[in-house]
Amino acid sequence: MRDVAIIGAGMTKFGKFLDRSMKDLTREAVDGALGSAGIDKSKLEAAVVGNAAAGLITGQECIRGQVVLREMGIGGIPIINTENACASSSTAFHMAWLYVASGMYDVALAVGLEKLYHEDKRRSFAAIGAAVDVEWAAQMQAAMAAAKGNGERGEQPAPAEGAGEKRSMFMDFYAAFARQHMQRYGTTKEQFGRIAVKNHYHGSLNPHAQYREVYTLEDVLNSPLVAEPLTRLMCSPIGDGAAAAILCSAEKAKQFTTKPVHVLASCVGSGSDHAPGEPGITERISQQAYKQAGVGPEELSVIELHDASAPAELVLYEELGLCGPGEGGRLIDARATYFDGPVPVNTSGGLISKGHPIGATGVAQIYEVFTQLRGEAGDRQVANPRVGLTENGGGMVKGEAAALAVHIFSV
């Protein structure tokens, strides 16, 4: 495999954009990436486009990548549409990396895009709910309704208000997971709250973030309860947006930039049956990535991880090896994961504050690490960054992420 570098990246602000189309969002992100790379679109030799839910939200069930890219004059080249729920565009990045690393193409575009907001909010909920085995979910709901002795079989529960107007069954899962961690390690609701405080603070420093308010721990703990111990400000919101990155063989990258960001590892995996105590998907894939990159977690300067909820971030500290098992709470208590701390995590604001347009999230995480490693992150710039990692999970099957991607980068 050849050495691959990112030579440009772009993204839209994340937010609620009922009046902007997928084409419009994509154009802004891709133009941003091309501008950042200083190349014309005619240099692109392949494109991989990640999106999760446009079929349900916009009716564009097929050829989403072709529709959005032809609109801006990109065609002829291979355009591959990939989907892996919330990990759709880290998967797209992985395939674009494979195109370049294999030697097949020199310059490839990876795009992540999503429109989750819809005037009929039930469509947004349905889109997020489609990231599990829907047959299984319908059976679960029917069984729960039957057990309660009320409601018809298969009845859909009314969506409760959660973070940023949503609550999916994922939040119930995260809440249960958080309670387990509290019981096992004495982790506290306050510690989860501190992660949310940090990410909202980081988001306030990021012009692309959907939410830019600063909150106190009290604000977070007193925001509406989603499912104990999760409050609304600990949960990622629904969002619209797009992000793009341009990958290039390291050899050719020298023609375009003096600041390439090298891809040291690109690993994707899926959930599996494993005994309790055996490594879960995150440990497994991140270990692969550390091995591929030849770096350990102690060498990371900047980390973007999948904080769909604050407890997820805390547990990921441990699963990614940023601290030992059960030590996640202490890491945030020490403010170690602030952008100016020793282990900066989610300097973009993360999913909680930057937002989570699911198909756009993976490449947006990569955008942040790219920007940090190039020293272009402005008010939230990490000092002397050298190595960055992104971790992006997608969907759920049998209680584990259906897909997970870990990438490691360096200057």
Place this chain on the structure above:
Amino acid sequence: MRDVAIIGAGMTKFGKFLDRSMKDLTREAVDGALGSAGIDKSKLEAAVVGNAAAGLITGQECIRGQVVLREMGIGGIPIINTENACASSSTAFHMAWLYVASGMYDVALAVGLEKLYHEDKRRSFAAIGAAVDVEWAAQMQAAMAAAKGNGERGEQPAPAEGAGEKRSMFMDFYAAFARQHMQRYGTTKEQFGRIAVKNHYHGSLNPHAQYREVYTLEDVLNSPLVAEPLTRLMCSPIGDGAAAAILCSAEKAKQFTTKPVHVLASCVGSGSDHAPGEPGITERISQQAYKQAGVGPEELSVIELHDASAPAELVLYEELGLCGPGEGGRLIDARATYFDGPVPVNTSGGLISKGHPIGATGVAQIYEVFTQLRGEAGDRQVANPRVGLTENGGGMVKGEAAALAVHIFSV
């Protein structure tokens, strides 16, 4: 890039299977491929799953591959979902090929699957209609309705009965295309009819075909008109089904089989703006494939191509270089493309007779060429096959296929 071989392939019969789930269809196809390769599923190192329309038909908008494969105990490995409309699974095959050709993995699974039949037939039409730019299609329909001075803006026309109970806007496109060819080259409706007769005959010899009746030219020409000159028996039907192939590095393939089928070329591209007279997408991608494989069209022993309608097959004879421009009619008049002729095309029955569960079609074409090249095609076996080609188109943007994949194989 390394030499890659197919070591096993499997598929379901195509048809109307309202009572069979995607999981059920996938299991049959993947078990068939594993059995054909003589390997256990634990040998699989990656999987790429192509599907086009399950979001609209089954509600499983996300992580389709993970849902169907975990059900049969396949997990842990990278599972990538790809979509490229009717070319979804040839694209999946291409990405699986890339995994193995690049040296990243030794054994990869490619799956194509689709359920198009739904009790509410409007859903099936919507799924097929989503393979164009849906924003553009809505504008076209509104403009047409406004021009007629009747109907409301954006009104959906009622679906007419077409081939196998469907008619999509694709058939109107194919009909217009056919009329152009007739005008330009004197091609006749009878010649299109003869292609349908051939493919139905081939389908009658294929146990996996959705339709197995033999028809005369009269039957074809007298079947209900879809759009002049297309009659119903010249059009591909709606269908359900799945197909799977197992790719392996040629080096390692020797451990598993004495009959590997080598992948000589794997090319995917998208439509582009080009002047009239300049090569279209099929010429462009097939020329790339011929170059990659180091073979010319005159060396092909067996060809599976995207006969979504009979005129498409005739035009593809010319675009793939099986004959000169305008000579497609003469090729079928001479019965050259029958399985026992000099240029066997669509020996499986093609999309017209074998059926066209859109996301399954690409790998099903590869299944046919694999089966022919191994000499295992029974009553429809081509004599002394050496080199095979598959051509699979998907969706439409600005009057050209949105995606197109050409693969070339050899024993």
